[in-house]
Every structure is written in structure tokens, then in C-alpha cells.
Amino acid sequence: MERLIFLIVCLGAFAFFFKNIFRLVATICLGRAENRFDNLWSRCGSMFAYGFGQLRVIQKKFGYNHYFLFWGFMTLVLVNFEFLLNGIFPEFSLDFMGVLYVLLKFAADIMSLVVLGCVVLAIARRLFFRPYFIDQTADAFFILCMVGALMIAYFGQHACEIKLGHLEGGMKMPIAWALSNFFSAESAGSLARVFWWIHALVLLFFMNYLPYSKHLHVLTAIPNCFFRSKDMVATVPRLQFKKGEEFGISKVIQFRWKDLLDFMSCTECGRCQEVCPASNTQKTLNPKEMVHQGKVNLFTNSKAVFATRPADMLAPAPKDARMSVPLINGSDKSVSRKAIWDCTTCGACMQVCPVFIEHAPKIVQMRQHLVMEKAEFPEELIALFENSEQRSNPWGIAPSDRAKWAAELNVPMITEGVQAEYLFYVGCAGAFDSRARQVTTALTKILNAAGVSWGILGNEEKCCGDSVRRLGNEYVFDKMAQANIEQLKKYGIKKIITYCPHCYTTLKNDYRQFGADFEVMHHSELISSLIAAGKISPATDSAGRVVIHDSCYLGRYNNIYEQPRAVIKACSGGRAPAEMERCREKSFCCGAGGGRMWMEELDGKRIYLERTQEALRAAPDTIAVACPYCLTMYEDGVKDEKASDRVKVKDIAEIVAASIS
Amino acid sequence: MHIVVCVKMVPDTTQVSIDPVTNTLIRDGVPFITNPYDTNAVEEAIRFKDKYGAFVTAVSMGPPNAESVLRKAVSIGTDRAILLSDRAFGGADTLATSTVLGLAIKKLNEEQPVDIVLCGKQTIDGDTAQVGPGIARRMNITQLTLVDEVISVNTEKKTIRVRRKLENYHEIIETKLPVMMTVEREINTPRYPTVPGRLHSDEVRVEVWSNAQLKLDTATIGLPGSPTQVRRIFAPEREQGEIMMGEGPDCSKAVEAFFEKLLDRDIVHV
Ligand SMILES: Cc1cc2nc3c(=O)[nH]c(=O)nc-3n(C[C@H](O)[C@H](O)[C@H](O)COP(=O)(O)OP(=O)(O)OC[C@H]3O[C@@H](n4cnc5c(N)ncnc54)[C@H](O)[C@@H]3O)c2cc1C
Ligand code: SF4
Ligand code: SF4
Numbered sequence: 001m002e003r004l005i006f007l008i009v010c011l012g013a014f015a016f017f018f019k020n021i022f023r024l025v026a027t028i029c030l031g032r033a034e035n036r037f038d039n040l041w042s043r044c045g046s047m048f049a050y051g052f053g054q055l056r057v058i059q060k061k062f063g064y065n066h067y068f069l070f071w072g073f074m075t076l077v078l079v080n081f082e083f084l085l086n087g088i089f090p091e092f093s094l095d096f097m098g099v100l101y102v103l104l105k106f107a108a109d110i111m112s113l114v115v116l117g118c119v120v121l122a123i124a125r126r127l128f129f130r131p132y133f134i135d136q137t138a139d140a141f142f143i144l145c146m147v148g149a150l151m152i153a154y155f156g157q158h159a160c161e162i163k164l165g166h167l168e169g170g171m172k173m174p175i176a177w178a179l180s181n182f183f184s185a186e187s188a189g190s191l192a193r194v195f196w197w198i199h200a201l202v203l204l205f206f207m208n209y210l211p212y213s214k215h216l217h218v219l220t221a222i223p224n225c226f227f228r229s230k231d232m233v234a235t236v237p238r239l240q241f242k243k244g245e246e247f248g249i250s251k252v253i254q255f256r257w258k259d260l261l262d263f264m265s266c267t268e269c270g271r272c273q274e275v276c277p278a279s280n281t282q283k284t285l286n287p288k289e290m291v292h293q294g295k296v297n298l299f300t301n302s303k304a305v306f307a308t309r310p311a312d313m314l315a316p317a318p319k320d321a322r323m324s325v326p327l328i329n330g331s332d333k334s335v336s337r338k339a340i341w342d343c344t345t346c347g348a349c350m351q352v353c354p355v356f357i358e359h360a361p362k363i364v365q366m367r368q369h370l371v372m373e374k375a376e377f378p379e380e381l382i383a384l385f386e387n388s389e390q391r392s393n394p395w396g397i398a399p400s401d402r403a404k405w406a407a408e409l410n411v412p413m414i415t416e417g418v419q420a421e422y423l424f425y426v427g428c429a430g431a432f433d434s435r436a437r438q439v440t441t442a443l444t445k446i447l448n449a450a451g452v453s454w455g456i457l458g459n460e461e462k463c464c465g466d467s468v469r470r471l472g473n474e475y476v477f478d479k480m481a482q483a484n485i486e487q488l489k490k491y492g493i494k495k496i497i498t499y500c501p502h503c504y505t506t507l508k509n510d511y512r513q514f515g516a517d518f519e520v521m522h523h524s525e526l527i528s529s530l531i532a533a534g535k536i537s538p539a540t541d542s543a544g545r546v547v548i549h550d551s552c553y554l555g556r557y558n559n560i561y562e563q564p565r566a567v568i569k570a571c572s573g574g575r576a577p578a579e580m581e582r583c584r585e586k587s588f589c590c591g592a593g594g595g596r597m598w599m600e601e602l603d604g605k606r607i608y609l610e611r612t613q614e615a616l617r618a619a620p621d622t623i624a625v626a627c628p629y630c631l632t633m634y635e636d637g638v639k640d641e642k643a644s645d646r647v648k649v650k651d652i653a654e655i656v657a658a659s660i661s
Numbered sequence: 662m663h664i665v666v667c668v669k670m671v672p673d674t675t676q677v678s679i680d681p682v683t684n685t686l687i688r689d690g691v692p693f694i695t696n697p698y699d700t701n702a703v704e705e706a707i708r709f710k711d712k713y714g715a716f717v718t719a720v721s722m723g724p725p726n727a728e729s730v731l732r733k734a735v736s737i738g739t740d741r742a743i744l745l746s747d748r749a750f751g752g753a754d755t756l757a758t759s760t761v762l763g764l765a766i767k768k769l770n771e772e773q774p775v776d777i778v779l780c781g782k783q784t785i786d787g788d789t790a791q792v793g794p795g796i797a798r799r800m801n802i803t804q805l806t807l808v809d810e811v812i813s814v815n816t817e818k819k820t821i822r823v824r825r826k827l828e829n830y831h832e833i834i835e836t837k838l839p840v841m842m843t844v845e846r847e848i849n850t851p852r853y854p855t856v857p858g859r860l861h862s863d864e865v866r867v868e869v870w871s872n873a874q875l876k877l878d879t880a881t882i883g884l885p886g887s888p889t890q891v892r893r894i895f896a897p898e899r900e901q902g903e904i905m906m907g908e909g910p911d912c913s914k915a916v917e918a919f920f921e922k923l924l925d926r927d928i929v930h931v
Contacts, residue, residue, distance in 0.1 A: 243860045372856040382853055390673070390694060398676040400690075475856045 002193075006087045006200065013204035020211045024219070024264065027302045030317040031257035034237070036227040043226050046356075051222035056354040060271070062125065063354070065118050069147075072115035073218075076154075079108040080203060087200060102172055109158070109173040116151040119144050133270030133288070139213050140268075146209070150202050155179055156195035163188035217267045221355045224265035227258050228356035231509065233347040233557045236361045236368070238513040239474050246319070248368025248472060252297045252327050253305065253317035255362065262357040263295040272349035272359065275582075277589040277611075278342040282604025285342035287349040287359045294362070296333045300325050328366055340366050341378060344607070345470050345594030346552040351585050360594075367472025381471060384598040389476045392462040393428040394598060402426075403458040405437045409444055412455035414491050420455035422521075423493045425507065427500040428463050429628030435635065436499075436628040442657035443499055443523055449660055450535040452526075454497065462487065466502035469510065471595035478514075481506075485516045495519045497526055499653065501553035501627045502593075508558070522554060523653055524626050528563040531570045531656075538571040538659035543650060544621030548577040549611075549634070550587035551627040561585075564626050567652045571659045578618045588614065592629035612637025616647065623649045662715035662816065665766050666706040666779040667796070668699040668734055670727040671786040679896045686894060695730040698781025701844050704851040705811065706779050707738040713816055715776075716740050718769055722750055722761050728867045736854035736862035743769075747871040752884030755787070759795025761882055764875050767800060777821070778841040782807060790843065797841035805834060809845040814838075 036043075049055050054070060057063040078094070085092045095101045123144050126136055158176035160183055162169035169177030183191065210218055237256070239247060249255060270288050278285035301323045308321070325333045328340065343363045350359055370376050371385075387396030403411075405426075412418040424447065429436040447454050465480035488496075496518050498504040508520035530536050546568050554560045561584050568577040582588040591607030601607065612634055615623045623638070625631050634649040676691045695703075709715040719734040721727050722745040731742035745765055753761065769775060778800070780793035790806075797804035810824040812833065822835040826845050854862075872882070880886060905922075907915030923929045 241856065241860060243857070243864070247856050371853075375853040375855045377853075379850065382850070385853060390692065391676075398673075400676055400678075475859065 003088065003090070009201070010084060010088065010204065013208055017208050020208065021219070023306075024211060024216075026306070026314055027298065028257050028260045028264070029314045030253045030298075030302055030305060031255050031260040032316055034256040034258055036258050039230060042230070043228075046228055047222060047226040050228075050354070050356065051225035054354070056352070056356075059352070065121050065125075068111075068114050069118040069122075072111035072118070075104070075107050075111045076115070078104060083199070084203070087196075106172055106174075108154075109175050112151045112154050113175050116148060119148045119151070123148075131270065131274070133273040135268065135270070137214070137268075143206075143209075143213060143215050146202055146206050150199060150206065153195045153199035153202065157192060157199055159183055160188035160192035160195060164192060166192075214266070214268045217265050217355065220261060220265040221267065224261055224355045224357070227261065229258075229358055232559060233350060234358045234361045235510055235513070236364050236469075236474070239368075239478065241475060241478065246369075247372040247474065248370070249362075249365040250327055250369040250373065251321070251323045252294060252301050253321055253323070255294075255365070257316075259294075259358070259362055260298055262362075263291060263298050265355045266291045266295065266357060267355060268292065269354060271352040271354065272357075275348040275352050275586065275588075277344055277346055277348070277591060277607045278339075280588075281607050281610055283339075283342040284336055284603065285339040290335050290339060290359065290363070291357055293333060293335050294327075297325055297327055297335075300333055328369065335366060337370065337376075338603075340370065341599065342603075343594050344552070344589045344591060344596045346589035347556040348552070348586070348589065351556050364470060364472055364594075367470075368474050369472070371472040372475055377471070378599055380599055381595070384467065384471075384595070385473055385476060388463055388465065388468050388473075388480070392480070393432055394463070394467060395428070395432055397432050400459055402431045402461055403456065405431060405440055406444075406456065406458070409441065411444065413458050414455035414493075415458050415460050418455045419453075421453040422455075422495045422497050423488070423491070424454050424456050424497045424499075425464075425503055426456055426461060427498060427503040427628070429632075430499050431461070433628060433632070435631060439499060439628065439631070439651040439653050442651070443653040445657045446527060446530070446536060446653060446660070447497075450530045452530070452535075457487075457491065460487065464503045464506040466506045466510075467595040467598060469506070470593070471598075481511055481514045485511055485514055488516070488518065493518065495521070497521050497523060499523045499628070499651075501551045501557070502629070505553045505557045522558070522560060522563075522626070524554070524560060524563040524567060527653065527656055528566040528570075531567065536656070536660055538656055540659045540661065541571065541573050542658040543568075543571065543624070543648075543655045545619065546572060546577040546622045546624045546655070547580060547615050547618040547620035548583070548624045549580070549590070549615065549630055550584055551625065551630050552587065552589050552593050554626060555584060555587055564624070564652050567656060568624055571655050577624060578620060580614050580618055582614065590625075590627075590630040590633035592633050597629050597632075606637075606640075608633035608637045609640055612641060616641060616643060620647060622655070623647060624652055624655060625649065626652050662709060662713050662777075663769075663773045663775050664706045664709050664715045664717045664777045664779060665769055665775050666699070666702050666717060666719050666734065666739070667762060667781075667792070668703060668719055668721045668730050669696045669781075669784050670694070670721065670723050670730045671696045671784055674785045677786075679894060681896070693726065693729065695733055696781050696784045696786075698783060698785075698844065698846060699730075700733075700851040701846055701848050702779040702781050703734045703737065703739065704849045705842075705844055706777075707852070708811075708849065709777070709814075710738055710740075713814065716773065718743065720745065720762065720765055720769075722746070722753070722758060722765075724751075725869075731867050732862040732865065733854070735865050736858040737852055738858070742865065742867045744867050744869045745871075745875070746869050747873075749872045749879050749883045752887060753882065754887035754889035755789050755791040755795055756888060757882050757884075757886035759792050759799055760886060761875065761877065762792065763796045763799030764877060765870060766796065768875070770800070774839075776819070776838045776840075778802070778839070780841065780843045782843045782845050793841055793843035800839075800841070803836050803840045805836070805840050805842045807845055808842050809847045811848070 054067045057066050082094045155176055159179035161167040162177055162180040163183045210216055272287040273279045276287050304324045305317045305321050325331055327334055329337050340363055345360045347360055384394050387394055391399055414420055426440055430440040462484050465477040469477040496507055504520055504522045588611050590611050623634050638644050638647050638649055670693050672688055672691045673694045678687050680687050706717045710717050717739045718741040719731050719739045720743045721731055725746055728744055731744055735742050745761055750761055783790035794804050805823050807825045808823045809826040812822040814821050819838045820835055821838055825832040905919055
């Protein structure tokens with residue numbers, strides 16, 4: 001009788017569970033197509049390293065708590081499998097596994113205690129030393145209590161069974177065995193089944209509660225690691241501009257399926273919020289919230305789509321599907337416009353997210369909708385968009401002034417037939433911004449001193465379109481990219497040196513989507529290799545104590561951390577530069593990326609100020625940068641902090657040029 | 662309501678220079694743009710469309726490639742685009758230009774009565790600000806120049822109330838439609854075209870009217886119809902400035918002397 005009841009309960013629970021799983025899969029399938037089934041081996045590698053290995057989780061100390069919880073769980077999954085089958089077929093046991101089985105039971109016994117400890121720690125953390133980026137939700141406590149209850153019931157049941165002699169105790173299950181001493185023979189007899197049932201019911205309930213809670217990630221996180229983007233920082237997909245299409249994303253179902261899986265995979269760990277420059281300076285944007293809003297928006301709107309079609313259908317939502325809640329602005333289930341414009345696309349969130357959620361491309365695609373479908377954006381961007389399109393530079397300066405900086409420098413012009421190995425792609429800042437032009441000049445000196453074969457495109461050089469793309473104006477970017485590639489190919493350009501990391505990543509990574517395949521080098525890469533090869537030998541140490549800043553588009557986007565450090569080291573008599581508290585992968589944005597360079601920063605603390613203050617805490621004589629935007633931002637920050645007389649902001653090229661006399 | 666807006670294609674003058682030897686404009690490689698004032702005129706026309714459901718026709722006189730400025734106008738909502746293009750129209754001054762534009766708008770008026778003709782205040786190349794008033798004269802309608810705000814339109818009584826920006830004051834005028842209006846840049850901020858708008862404008866058919874349609878006497882148009890003749894183009898000499906130095910820590914003397922100079926040259930008034 002008991003078995004029959006259990007069989008019914010169990011079948012019911014599993015039926016409900018699989019129905020929910022099917023529903024989740026169907027929800028993910030609502031998104032647009034994208035191929036994430038390439039490179040299966042390396043995907044498996046990611047899954048093992050980051051899903052099972054929890055490599056990102058344990059990058060923070062408290063992550064070890066999760067690590068043990070996770071592995072406790074993995075062990076218990078097997079044991080619970082046996083437990084459930086055993087409830088239906090009392091003869092069933094995994095003991096055919098032999099020694100492994102003994103080991104498994106032993107591990108389960110130990111791991112249950114570990115999990116219990118982790119649960120207590122996690123509860124205590126949420127109650128007494130909760131970091132600001134973790135929300136205190138009832139859901140979290142409920143889940144933790146459920147896990148705790150499972151462990152207690154597990155021990156209770158096994159202790160009783162040891163007492164009753166059904167199980168062998170001793171060192172094979174040391175903890176349950178120790179606990180068995182607390183029970184008398186009669187109490188064990190009556191309690192064994194009680195514990196068993198508590199365990200069974202909590203387990204089945206837990207399994208079915210998962211999809212409704214933030215612990216949905218238990219099911220989705222591992223696949224999400226498998227399907228992660230293979231680019232350093234994912235960019236937006238290229239669009240086809242055909243009449244009748246919608247451009248950008250205003251409905252949650254317009255995301256690609258992996259984005260929808262992302263929404264479901266968030267663990268609400270808050271790590272993205274902890275590192276986000278916008279969240280850190282009291283802006284509206286909080287990447288964790290954005291992902292959560294995406295999730296509730298998806299679940300609300302998917303109901304409406306499912307209601308219009310057969311229940312067993314797995315297919316993208318129809319293009320004209322009506323949404324009950326808007327994705328952008330409208331309710332607490334939507335992402336606010338303000339948040340969308342706050343992002344600097346610095347990629348810090350994506351660097352720390354333990355489950356590889358891709359925040360920035362989602363934000364950019366929502367911008368695309370606002371810009372391309374609605375023409376609604378902060379008004380200061382109108383000038384940027386028009387200048388970029390009409391004059392191919394953000395300031396709208398006459399293109400005929402582009403090569404003015406080169407007038408007295410005798411710069412080789414590829415446009416005038418000079419044959420050169422490298423094109424020095426100067427970039428708009430390097431060509432027009434008076435401060436950045438000093439860096440351009442410094443780099444010119446280095447190239448000549450090292451005997452590099454180089455040249456420029458003079459007035460014919462065009463803007464790469466970085467800001468325009470990050471701001472969601474894909475239509476104009478698309479035209480700029482095509483025109484640029486065509487021109488570069490016309491001059492037979494194969495190798496390109498850039499000074500600006502934004503040009504760098506745009507030419508190197510974004511243009512790949514447009515069929516370009518240039519060998520692009522950032523000046524930090526080139527200079528460090530010139531120094532290594534002895535082509536230039538920096539002598540004098542002019543910069544004093546140098547603190548280094550990692551640009552987002554160089555570091556996180558392209559993994560360039562060592563080269564600028566090597567360059568500074570060579571110019572500082574072998575001394576490595578000082579580091580800021582947040583450096584390398586954890587570097588904090590200067591505030592100018594993602595097109596924010598061209599926008600007002602009205603809310604909260606200025607990002608550049610937050611970062612400059614951090615740099616100044618390292619007591620430098622020089623703040624070294626490798627990006628024209630960072631240069632502007634730090635110079636503003638140093639001025640605001642009234643430190644201009646004691647601290648200089650210099651590009652690494654300037655430091656080198658000064659030390660090769 | 663039918664609005665006709667006049668747009669001119671101009672060289673991006675920030676990029677034009679004058680050859681010091683030949684005293685001619687160096688226009689090589691200089692891109693053409695919509696006359697900036699005309700972008701405000703188009704925007705104002707589209708606002709009439711948004712508010713009163715007006716039908717908007719854009720007209721431009723110029724060479725075949727002037728089609729591009731019409732497409733821009735279409736990309737933000739203009740309903741019909743007409744390019745007045747004929748070799749016979751070439752070399753026109755303001756008089757001949759307004760003759761052609763005036764007649765074309767009269768023809769449009771016959772098809773569907775025109776309530777408002779919108780022009781930019783002036784162009785950035787010719788800079789004369791005469792074409793708008795010239796059109797009004799030829800159509801024999803009221804002209805409202807230098808408008809920086811449309812206050813109201815009464816569609817029943819067919820009246821319009823606008824504010825004009827004059828040198829030292831504003832003037833509010835109410836008058837009967839139809840009118841010709843030239844607009845200041847302050848009147849609005851032109852909207853940015855959406856991508857569906859642009860894709861639509863790429864495909865739209867721009868009507869080209871030549872003199873075969875307008876049938877104007879060739880002596881009244883183009884070079885022959887232009888009494889204005891350009892004698893010489895030159896960059897004005899710029900008077901060299903001067904550097905004034907103060908002495909000692911007290912700057913008040915230097916400031917005083919500085920203002921004396923400004924007053925002398927009529928740059929500031931007391
Ligand atoms: C000194 C001088 C030199 C000139 N030199 C030349 C020359 O070398 N070659 C030459 O071809 N022409 C020349 N012109 C003619 C002149 O440049 C224009 O073609 C024409 O007269 C319009 O005048 P504007 O540009 O001053 O327009 P404005 O009167 O300043 O324009 C006011 C508004 O009228 C409308 N408008 C003006 N022109 C047009 C148009 N073509 N189509 C539609 N709408 C329009 C626009 O809405 C504009 O904002 C010259 C004129 C002058 C006075
Ligand atoms: S990319 Fe940077 S600014 Fe944007 S959400 Fe992520 S951390 Fe925040
Ligand atoms: S998006 Fe990633 S980093 Fe942010 S809260 Fe969710 S899981 Fe954590």
C-alpha cells in the first residue's frame with residue numbers, strides 16, 4: 001500500500017517535472033536561431049571546467065561554499081536515484097557496483113554533512129554578513145531550508161536504519177553511524193519511515209520547485225556553460241537590412257535562443273552588479289536586474305505565445321507575436337531605457353559571470369531598436385550619428401583636416417603610392433583630438449626609430465564606427481564597415497597598426513563579420529615586440545612611478561595585458577608598473593566605452609572620477625594608458641582632483657618616445 | 662492640408678575652400694548635404710503632418726544628384742518628392758530660381774491646394790535668403806520670414822499664428838493661409854531617420870520635372886534669366902588680431918584697456 005502511494009506520488013511528480021522541462025525547452029526555442037553547436041569538443045571542455053569544475057564560481061572565496069554544495073549535490077543525485085527506485089522496487093540497489101558502491105555511500109554520508117554545513121554558512125551569510133549585491137529573498141531561504149531538511153532527513157533515516165541493523169554502519173557511513181546512537185531501537189523503528197517519507201516528499205517537491213525559483217540555474221547553468229560564446233566578449237550579430245524587417249530588439253522573443261537560456265541561467269549571485277561601473281556609480285543600470293527582468297518578461301510573454309499554438313510545438317515565436325509586457329520601459333518586468341543607455345559595454349559583467357551570461361550584446365541590441373526603429377535616443381547623440389555618417393568622424397570636423405597632424409612630420413602616404421608593410425590606422429581621436437595627436441606624433445617617432453615600414457591613408461582614412469555600433473546604430477555602422485573594408489582592400493592593406501583599442505577591436509573582430517581578415521596590431525603589441533627584438537632600446541626613465549590602467553577593449557576584449565606592462569617595464573629600468581586595486585581582467589572602465597564618450601553623465605558619481613581616485617590611491621607620478629578615450633577621462637579626473645601638477649597622464653607610446661630621446 | 666517644402670542640395674561648406682590663385686571654389690571631393698536650414702523646414706512640415714495629417718511634398722531644383730536630399734526628406738516622412746532638373750535651369754540666380762520653384766508649386770497647387778510653403782531662412786552657399794520671398798511673390802501669397810515658432814494653426818478658420826525672430830525683438834503674427842514661411846534653425850530639432858524610413862526612401866520614386874513639363878520661357882530661367890552675375894569670388898582678408906599684455910598682479914587696467922578697444926570698434930555697446 002505504502003509502495004503504491006509512493007509510486008503514484010513519484011509518477012505524478014516526475015510527470016509534472018518533465019512537463020515543466022518541456023515547457024522550458026519550448027520557451028528557449030521561442031528565440032531566434034543561432035548556431036551554438038560548433039566546436040563541440042571545446043564546448044565540452046568549457047562545460048567541464050566551468051560547469052562541473054566551477055572555475056569561475058571559485059574565483060571568489062565564498063564560491064568554495066557553492067563548490068562543495070554543488071559537488072555534495074552531484075554525489076547525492078546518484079544516491080537519490082537509488083533512493084527513489086528503491087521506494088518503488090524495494091529489491092533495487094546499486095550494490096552491483098561493488099567497491100564503488102561502498103565508496104559512494106561513504107561519500108554521500110560525508111557530503112551530506114558538508115552540504116549541511118554549507119547551507120548553514122549560506123544562511124548565516126545572508127542573515128549576518130550579506131554583501132550588498134546579494135538580495136535577501138524569501139526564495140533563497142526557502143530553498144536553503146529545503147536542502148537542509150533533505151540532509152537532516154537523510155541522516156535521520158540512515159541513522160535509524162543502522163540502529164535497526166538494516167544497514168551496516170561503522171566507518172562505511174561514519175556520520176549516520178555516530179548519529180544512530182541518539183536513537184533507541186523503538187524510536188528508530190517508528191522514525192525510520194517518517195524520515196524516509198520526509199526525504200522522499202521534500203526531494204520530489206524540491207525538484208518541482210526548481211523551475212519556479214532562482215534555482216532554475218541548477219538545471220540551466222551547465223548547458224549555459226556549454227553553449228557559451230567563443231568570442232572574448234560577444235558582439236552583436238550582423239543584420240540584413242531588408243524592407244519589412246524589424247531592426248534591434250523590442251520584444252523578448254526577438255533575442256536568440258541562447259539569450260533566452262541566459263535569462264534562465266542567472267544565479268542572482270550579484271557578481272556582475274559588484275563589478276559594473278554603472279551600478280558602482282549609482283546609475284539605473286544593474287546587469288543582474290536586467291537579466292532578471294529579461295527572465296520574468298520572457299516567462300510572462302511566453303504564456304501568451306503558447307496560448308496561440310499547439311502545446312507540443314518547439315519553434316521560434318512568430319514574428320508578429322503580441323507581447324503582453326513590453327521589453328523596454330513599461331513595468332517592473334521591463335528594462336528601463338535609462339539602464340539601456342547607461343552601459344559602457346566594458347564587459348566586466350561578462351568576465352565574472354559564473355555561468356557566462358552575455359549582458360552587453362543584449363543591451364546593444366535593445367539600443368538598436370531605440371535608434372533604428374524609434375529614433376529615440378539621448379539628443380546629444382544626433383550630432384555624433386550625423387557627423388559619423390557625413391564626415392566620418394565623431395566631431396564633424398572636415399575630413400580634409402584629417403591628416404593635418406602629419407603636415408610637418410614627413411609621414412609616408414600609402415594613398416600617394418608609398419609601399420609599406422604596415423598601415424598605421426590613426427583613428428579619429430589620434431587624428432583630430434589635440435591631446436591624442438601628441439600620442440600619434442610619439443608613435444610616429446617610435447615607428448621611424450625602429451625602422452618599421454609604415455604609412456597612413458591621410459585624409460582618406462575613415463572612422464571605424466566603433467561608437468556608432470555600440471550605440472546601436474547598426475545601419476550606419478554597416479555602411480561604414482563596408483566602405484572601410486573596401487577601401488583598405490583597394491590599397492592592398494594586410495597589416496594594420498592601431499593606437500586606439502576601439503579601432504583595434506572593431507577592425508580585428510567586428511569587421512570579421514563583414515568578411516575582413518586583416519592582421520591588426522595594437523601599438524602596445526608592436527612596441528613590446530620592437531623592444532623585445534632590440535629594434536628600440538628605451539634608456540631614460542622619465543615617467544617615475546607608473547600606475548597602469550587596462551582598457552576594457554584591450555584587456556577583456558582582446559586579452560592584451562602583458563604587452564603594455566612589458567613596455568612600461570622596459571622604460572622604467574626593469575621595474576614593473578604599479579597596479580590598481582582593480583586591474584587586468586577586473587579592471588574598472590574609464591567610463592567612455594560603448595559610446596558613453598559622447599553622452600552626458602547625469603546620474604550619480606562620474607565613472608572617470610571613481611577610477612581616477614583609484615589610480616591616485618596608488619600614489620603614481622604617471623598614470624599610463626593605451627587608449628585615447630582613457631587618456632581624456634583620466635586627464636579630466638586628474639584635473640577634477642586637482643592633481644595635475646603632480647600626476648601626469650601618458651599613453652605608453654609617449655613614455656617610450658620620451659625614453660628613446 | 663498640403664505643405665510644400667523646398668530643399669536645396671549644397672556643398673558642405675565647412676569643407677569648401679577658395680583657391681587663392683584662381684579665386685574659384687575648390688569643390689573637389691566635397692560632399693553634398695541638405696542645406697541645414699532646410700532640414701528644419703522639412704522637420705516642421707513633418708510636424709504638421711504628425712499634428713494635422715498634412716500631406717507633404719518636397720521640391721528641389723538642382724542637378725540629378727540632388728535627388729539625394731529629397732530621399733532624405735522622404736526618409737523622415739515626406740510623402741512626395743519632386744526634382745526640378747533641366748540643363749535650362751542651370752546657372753540660375755535667386756530670381757530665376759524662384760521663377761522655376763514658384764511655377765512648380767503653382768502646378769502642385771492646381772493638383773491639391775497648397776496651404777503652406779516652407780523654406781529655410783537661407784542657404785549656406787548662396788546665403789541670400791531671397792528665394793523664399795521670391796516664391797511668395799510669384800505665387801502671390803503672404804510671406805512669413807524668419808519664423809522661429811509656429812504658435813498655432815486654426816484648420817477651420819484657416820489661419821496661422823507664428824513668432825518671427827528679428828534682430829532685437831520677436832514679432833507675433835497671425836494671418837490667413839496660404840502662406841510662405843522661411844524658418845530659423847531654432848524652430849525645431851530635426852528628427853533622426855529610422856531605418857525603415859531610410860529603406861522606404863531608397864525605393865521611393867522621385868519625380869523629375871524638366872522644362873518640358875513647366876514650359877517656362879527659357880529667357881526667364883537659368884543663366885539667361887539671371888540678372889545677377891558673379892564677378893569675382895574671394896576670401897575676405899582677415900584683419901590681424903593683437904595680443905594685449907597686462908602688467909603686474911592687478912589685471913583691472915588691462916581689462917579696462919581691453920574694453921576701451923571693444924567700444925572703439927563698436928563690438929560692444931554701453
Ligand atoms: C553672389 C551669387 C553668386 C552665385 N553664384 C552661382 C554660381 O556660381 N553658380 C550657380 O549655379 N549659381 C550661383 N548663384 C545662384 C545661387 O547660388 C542659387 O543657386 C540660388 O539663387 C538660390 O539662392 P540661395 O542659395 O541664396 O538661396 P536662399 O534664398 O538663401 O534660400 C532660401 C531657401 O529657398 C529654398 N531654395 C533655394 N534654392 C533652392 C533650390 N534650388 N531648390 C529648392 N529650394 C531652394 C530653400 O528652402 C532655401 O533654404 C549665385 C548667386 C549669388 C547671389
Ligand atoms: S558591460 Fe560594463 S557597464 Fe555594461 S552592464 Fe556590463 S559591467 Fe555594466
Ligand atoms: S548575470 Fe551572472 S553574474 Fe550576474 S547575477 Fe546572474 S549569474 Fe551572477
